[in-house]
Amino acid sequence: MSGRLLAISDLHVGYAENRQLVAGLTPHHPDDWLIVAGDVGEVFADIEWALTLLAGRFARVVWVPGNHELWTPRQDPVQSRGEHRYRELIAMCRRLGVVTPEDPYPVWRGAGGPVTVAPLFLLYDYTFRVPGVDSKEAALARAHESGVVCSDEYLLHPDPHPSRDAWCRSRVTATERRLVECDPEIPTVLVNHWPLIRQPTRLLRYQDFAQWCGTVLTGDWHQRFRATAVVYGHLHIPRTTWHDGVRFEEVSVGYPREWRQRPGVPGRLRPVLTESAAVPT
Numbered sequence: 001m002s003g004r005l006l007a008i009s010d011l012h013v014g015y016a017e018n019r020q021l022v023a024g025l026t027p028h029h030p031d032d033w034l035i036v037a038g039d040v041g042e043v044f045a046d047i048e049w050a051l052t053l054l055a056g057r058f059a060r061v062v063w064v065p066g067n068h069e070l071w072t073p074r075q076d077p078v079q080s081r082g083e084h085r086y087r088e089l090i091a092m093c094r095r096l097g098v099v100t101p102e103d104p105y106p107v108w109r110g111a112g113g114p115v116t117v118a119p120l121f122l123l124y125d126y127t128f129r130v131p132g133v134d135s136k137e138a139a140l141a142r143a144h145e146s147g148v149v150c151s152d153e154y155l156l157h158p159d160p161h162p163s164r165d166a167w168c169r170s171r172v173t174a175t176e177r178r179l180v181e182c183d184p185e186i187p188t189v190l191v192n193h194w195p196l197i198r199q200p201t202r203l204l205r206y207q208d209f210a211q212w213c214g215t216v217l218t219g220d221w222h223q224r225f226r227a228t229a230v231v232y233g234h235l236h237i238p239r240t241t242w243h244d245g246v247r248f249e250e251v252s253v254g255y256p257r258e259w260r261q262r263p264g265v266p267g268r269l270r271p272v273l274t275e276s277a278a279v280p281t
Contacts, residue, residue, distance in 0.1 A: 003031025006269040009233025010252035021267035034058040038066025038193030044078040066193035071155035082159030112273025120192040125165035128210040150212040
């Protein structure tokens with residue numbers, strides 16, 4: 001196999017400019033795989049359009065949901081909520097041949113492999129809190145006072161789970177069980193929309209927003225599960241960082257107002273397993 005394992009996230013195709021960017025995404029080689037790390041869009045028809053296009057171009061597409069796919073916006077004819085909405089997204093992906101967190105983890109055997117590509121859906125549990133804030137209730141109260149409140153509070157319903165953090169804990173337990181069962185001789189690429197560790201959120205302008213960005217329960221997963229790379233999005237701060245010798249790739253496109261300010265070509269596909277990459281000294 002001569003292709004590459006590539007990644008992108010936060011396509012937000014509800015924006016015309018972003019839709020145009022996605023329409024121009026093409027593989028470099030017929031064997032290229034593409035990881036799509038969440039936030040394709042909010043409306044079912046938009047998500048299906050983008051994944052259909054990408055699945056028709058890349059040898060394999062691996063998708064994880066972001067918070068935006070799980071929203072139930074009024075303008076979407078599909079008004080399912082919570083777990084039901086997630087299962088409908090899974091069914092759509094399976095019709096398209098797109099790999100999801102509910103499918104067997106595929107093994108990439110091309111350049112840089114073999115690696116087990118593990119798409120994860122974990123949500124968040126409000127534990128990425130500002131220092132000194134010791135509870136979810138206090139963190140949310142502080143966010144409401146400052147006006148920094150994620151739209152998830154109004155649009156991402158946890159049904160039938162009692163709360164989003166309860167849904168997160170359920171997902172963490174089930175996913176951990178699956179990762180433990182992976183072949184210990186093969187390293188992993190862990191893919192999740194939300195960062196697995198707290199450190200990337202330190203760059204957020206508004207630190208109260210970090211509580212919607214992950215869970216402390218996954219803070220050692222990149223070590224425990226032999227990750228050679230971790231792919232995530234959500235923060236709209238695309239960059240490469242290293243933690244405990246593991247490369248973390250934030251691969252988001254973001255909103256037009258954000259990517260217009262960045263140098264380089266917007267919507268660039270990021271290689272996940274680069275032979276030239278080395279841990280900085």
